[in-house]
Amino acid sequence: MAQDAAGYDYVIVGAGSAGCVLAERLTTSGRHRVLLLEAGGTDRRLFVQMPLGYGKLFHDPAVNWCYRTEPDPGLAGQADHWPRGKLLGGSSSINAMVWIRGHASDYDDWQAAGNPGWGWQDVLPAYRAIEDWEGGSDAFRGTGGPLHIGANRRDLHPLTHAYLRACAAAGLPETPDFNGAQQEGAGVYQLTVKGGRRMSAARAFLRPAMGRANLRVLTHAQATRVLFDGRRAIGVEYRHKGALHVAQAGREVILSGGAVNTPQLLMLSGVGPGAELAALGLPVLLANANVGATSATIRA
Template sequence: MTVTDEDFDYIIVGAGSAGCVLAERLTASGRYRVLLLEAGGSDLRLFVQMPLGYGKLFYDTGVNWAYRAEPDPGLAGQADYWPRGKVLGGSSSINAMVWIRGHRSDYDDWRDAGNPGWGWDAVLPAFRAIEDWEGGADDWRGQGGPLHISANRAGLHPLTHAYVAACAAAGLPETPDFNGAQQEGAGIYQLTVKGGRRMSAARAFLRPALRRRNLVLRTRAQATGLIWEGNRVTGVTYRHRGGERRARAGREVILAAGAVNTPQLLLLSGIGPGAELRAMGLDVRHDNPNVGQHLMDHQGLNYTWRMTVPTLNQQLRPWWGKALAGARWLLTGAGPLSMSINQGGGFFRTDPALDRPNMQLYMQAFSTIIPRVGERPVLTPDPFPGLSLGLSNCRPSSRGWIRLASADPFAAPRIQPNAFSTEGDVAEMLAAVKFLRRIAAAPPLAGLIAEELRPGPATATDEELIADFRLRSGTVYHASGTARMGPDPAGAVVDARLRVHGVPGLRVADASIFPTIPGGNTNAPAILVGWKAAEMVLEDAR
């Protein structure tokens, strides 16, 4: 049975990083009635609220789409696992909570590609308005905004400081604030954590908005298609509580379902490559070959060492260690469970001639080379002291795609990352893994290391190193670009105001609109897109 809902002014599909921001900002004035649809359920779950609990969510289909990509030649033929948030807050509720805006030049690149309003000078005020930065406001940072950012200085493992010192000895000096005047360098990662609990987009933006009568939230409500009147989108069809429902938007529909589900819904609704849609038996409403194309992602891997000093392995592997850490977190909101496993990190250039860092570092005072089946082993580390240094590429040139597997809206789409499919991506990753060994060989760390475990000293030649990172690399969960922004509909899906080219009444506001991928973690840029999109929607409503 199909039920027609009452009309709304705006319908937002997806209560993730951008969708939660949109819901809060579009309802703030009280003038507009907004429907927010989320395919997942509540974020009020223990392992969502516990920062380090995200290891328990990695394969949990109760909060996770748990996608599997196509076999990828660039990853030695492996089919990579792609977790994506299916819960209030989206991936901001299951991620590692590192807050990185990206390099200022990344946004200038967006502007210079023909997208006015997206250069660094235009987005900086938005970032400052979003933030409640623990370190205090300055020309770069904001304080008093809805999203609390922890400086993450208390309770760091001692190896974090040894790591920063080793980076300096290897030629990468300390940077006090990756979101400040200079991104390049090594240092401590800032986290979306407050009071020992995860500060997701749902907590920061959606919870306050739910007190308003003009916001209607429907969870476990999966969008299945768009409603059309002529060439204009006027609403959404969705499955809720076992029934098919329809909701109409008097003003606009805004897709904020993420870089996988947004292109999937566009394709299901007849917006995309015409030949592919017809082959699926779908009516072509608007032929745009860019939908689902230009998929970008950061690829990463870890090198691992056995240490001569205690690491988090000794605290978090035994049952009694977990119990003590859990009790400490419940009673005080402190301890290792109150933080990300990525306590330190950094950004560096594999070639000094580059104008900005092209590699990101991650330091983890634990190791997991002995995995536990069915669970990302953040909470089940190795039975010996271990240290992991990871990295990911900031601006890969490889491009993949998202396509429909069938016309069934409940079937997972096909995902092909095409990782390391360009010579440039392979060359810079080769240079980067060599730098990891330079950091480990620097005196502040070298005296604390017993041996290299992964990949091991026997992996030494360029060919061996390349074969190793193809075998062991994988997504760092930063999918983007599949409905990219640009002025020309021949090469893009949305314009600079995030309106879908050729389709009135429809916008996209999530990481799928990134013209190029920012250098760093993508939750902050996704939240920025939600903030900027709300500004544009409200301006256009006047």
């Protein structure tokens, strides 16, 4: 197994929505060396850059993990297709580009459930700071941030306007901004698109940081295991060009592989439901039944 000679302060697993932002923020000061591992390849592909290419990416294993669920009783036993991005930008490079930040009361509920810092008043400044909203800034929206959000108001099909009028006639009034003062209502989706090209997290955050000497981005590099010293994560084992390598992290290992892959990597590393891991011959470092569980099966 090859030892990555360069020492890093942070090793980030997964260059998706979260990983791209983290890589940018952690390298801004120039004080930290960061390795960003991405299992997929480049986002410089026509159907990734072109917003209408979205439909072409939905089943393309070149950029998509193309997961399949277990048969789902709620779907009369059918197995569903679960797309997840596998390239720079992660799912933000294959998603539908709709910009809806979520409802203020949901954030407040999360905070009330015991998560300080997750209330709406805590996260709103962060949202305003990353936004470059075409509609202009106000108490809810930001401008001048790295992530451009288009208002999507030009060249709408006449049927769109007719549909909105019909909604209003049926008692659902139009909202001018799903992310503004009035979230409820009918309206036109805002899109993370700029100049006719997809505004992924890679474009907004990672690409501007990629020229920094303290950031190394490795594509086609899949983390296979988090390495621990006791219970402290000290590095990552990853596969690149057919060989296994090890990268040490002096400060932190950050897992941003997405909702499916992050728990999987934890389980491969010995963190997860003990009996299940042991049955698969995996070492059990920390038994925790909630790793990999669905919200329906999580235990408090």
